[in-house]
Every structure is written in C-alpha cells, then in structure tokens.
Amino acid sequence: MKISIQINASPYQYQAADTAWHFIQAAIAKGHKVYRIFFYHDGVYNAYRDSRPPGDERDIVKRWSGLQLEHDVDLVVCVSSAQRRGLLEQSVALKVGGYEQALSDGFRIAGLGLLMEAVIESDRHITFGA
Amino acid sequence: MLYIVNKKGDVLRNCLDTVSTDDVILLIESAVYAAVNKPQPSVLSERISGVAIYALLPDMRARGIDVARCYEYIQYVDYAGFVDLVEQNNPVRSCC
Numbered sequence: 001m002k003i004s005i006q007i008n009a010s011p012y013q014y015q016a017a018d019t020a021w022h023f024i025q026a027a028i029a030k031g032h033k034v035y036r037i038f039f040y041h042d043g044v045y046n047a048y049r050d051s052r053p054p055g056d057e058r059d060i061v062k063r064w065s066g067l068q069l070e071h072d073v074d075l076v077v078c079v080s081s082a083q084r085r086g087l088l089e090q091s092v093a094l095k096v097g098g099y100e101q102a103l104s105d106g107f108r109i110a111g112l113g114l115l116m117e118a119v120i121e122s123d124r125h126i127t128f129g130a
Numbered sequence: 131m132l133y134i135v136n137k138k139g140d141v142l143r144n145c146l147d148t149v150s151t152d153d154v155i156l157l158i159e160s161a162v163y164a165a166v167n168k169p170q171p172s173v174l175s176e177r178i179s180g181v182a183i184y185a186l187l188p189d190m191r192a193r194g195i196d197v198a199r200c201y202e203y204i205q206y207v208d209y210a211g212f213v214d215l216v217e218q219n220n221p222v223r224s225c226c
Contacts, residue, residue: 001217008226015136015159015189016226022188026209032217124216126134129226 001032004118007043009130011060012053016128017046021063023126028071036074036118037064039107042130044082047075049104061104068106075107076114132156132219136226138164143173145225151180154219156212157204158186162193165200177203186212 005024009016024034039046051061068075077087086098089109093100103109119125133145136159145155157165164172165185174183187206190197197206207215216222 003216019136019158019189022209023212027213027216030210030213032213124220124222126216126222127224127226129136129224 001027001123002035002121003027003032004035004122004125005037006115006118006125006127007037007039007046007129008041008127010042010045011051014130016043016130017060018058020126020128021060023128024067024073034067034071034073035122036076036114038115038118039075039077039081040115041078041081042085044077044085044087047077047082047103047107048087049101051104065104065106076118077103077107077109078115079109079111082109132215132222134158134222134224134226135161136224137161138173141225146173146178149178149181153180154182154184154215156184156186156207156215157189158212159189160193162186162190162195165190165204166195167201168199172201174201174204177201184211184215 005020007016007020011017053059064075067073087102088098090100131153133155135142135145135157138161142161142164162185164174184205184207187208
C-alpha cells in the first residue's frame, strides 16, 4: 500500500507529529511505502532547522530528516504556510533578505499541487492535526 | 469508511452523527477518554449498530486509562493494528 501523510500541527505542542511518526514506523515495518509527508499550516514547524530540544528528549525535526535519508520519503513543506511563518527557501531568503538556513536537511518547499498529487498517487492519505 | 478521531468533544459527536453501517471509528490521542464509562458514561454510551469502534492502546496507556473502565464493545489496536485498519478501510477520514 502506498501511503501519504499530511501533518497540520506544530511539533511538541500537539501529539500529531508523534502519532504520525509511530504510524509511519508501523507502516514501514509492515512493508508499506510512505510516498510523501506534506507539512501544512503550523505543521511547517516540523521542518525548522534550529529546533533544539533538550538532549534527553526526542528530536522531532531530526527524526523526519533521518526518515528521508533512510527510506527516501519525500518531505514537502507548504510554501505559503512556511512563508507566513518566516520559513523561507534559500533562494527566496537571498532575494528578500530573510534567514537562509531555515529548513532542516531532507525537506523541500513546494505548493499545494504536490499535496494533490500525493492524494492522487497514494492508496491512502492520512491527516494528523491539532 | 474509517474515521480517525483525536478529540472527544464536538469532533467525536459530529463523527457519531455522520457514521453509517459498516463504518469504523478509531479513537486516538485525547479521543480515547471517550472509551471510559466509569464513573461517568461518555458520548459512546449508546452503541451504534453496525459501527465498530477501536481505541489506540498506546494513547490509552499514556493517559493511564485501564481497559476495565471502558465500554466492553470497544476493541483495541496498537500502531500495527492502526495500519491494518487503514489498509482494510477506504476512504479514510481524519476528524481533528
């Protein structure tokens, strides 16, 4: 089964990112393919490179980066949600004078077209929200 | 259809108003509190015919909810069971 995931809530404040993580781990363990994770609304904070949780806590941002590296999961951050919150793609940041390293490794910025594509291409699309 | 519900208030009530025969509801996160029937009954006190209700066990354990305090008709799954429910039901609707 090909699965896509949508995360609409910020990490640490809500359980959505953790629930999605455990669901994805179980799905991969069963041999399913996680095609794309689309980070929408406050979910874009899951991609924030400078997140620094205490050393004995789970690092949600790094966890996503590791998932991309290990399982080639496409991590897509919604461009308009991200720009509203000051998370800019490097090329945009260079143009408008913003912070150039906002996104953690493995994430990319794109529009809602990729959310629609994920819904169409996948057997299931699961949303985790606040 | 599989309804994934993560809150026990209006979100769950709206879901219960919408479901029909052969639908499945999975309670996750804070929605698992609705599985509890002691000392006070919850919104799930009236069983809906033909609708199976599951609760996510790890979220129950995280909230200290004992299965013995819950409605007997509720079934329980871990994350692997969550994946199975997603595989067995189409479409899937997240109520959050």
